[in-house]
Amino acid sequence: MRFTKLLIPVALCILLVGLTVPAQRKKGYAKKPAPPLPVVSAIDTEALKGLITQQRGRPLLVNFWATFCDPCRDEFPDLVKIDEDYRPHSLDFVTVSLDDIDQIKTDVPKFLNEMNATMPAYLLNVSDPEPAINFVDRRWQGDLPATYLYDEKGELVYKHIGRVNVAELRSAIEKAVKKTD
Secondary structure, eight states, X not given: OHHHHHHHHHHHHXXXXXXXXXXXXXXXXXXXXXXXXXXXXXXXXXXXXXXXXXXXXXXXEEEEEOTTOHHHHHHHHHHHHHHHHHTTTTOEEEEEXXXXXXXXXXXXXXXXXXXXXXXXXXXXXXXXXXXXXXXXXTTOOSOSSEEEXXXXXXXXXXXXXXXXXXXXXXXXXHHHHHHHO
């Protein structure tokens, strides 16, 4: 008997909640859809070479990283801030992920979205990364993160393997930017 007395009020509550949720959705209380994830483009060795060597009239900052790399993840907010500060008027900046190609529509854009990253993003899509790594820097062993700054002529003016020192990178960017003025 006690069970029946308890069951009726619980059932009524469930019914009322079921009726009010659709009404709230109609009134604009519905959850907004998540913004689309950033687009990450696949890039092969030849396209990477073209990206780095093309004439642009502005310095180019290239950061190689991966979602599985803790130092990469740690430095990314600093890189996003550098992009915000310099890209609008003096610097081109791209990121190149070395994650597996199957992460191009999942983990990589999800991470970029979490970081509020808006710079162009690529994922190196090669069966053997060695030729791309050797093109970028023959002494680079593929350790991550790796950051390279090229002047407006495409000449390397700064490189750092490991988590970047933000003040050092900003100083190098300032020098490269002043060369183009």
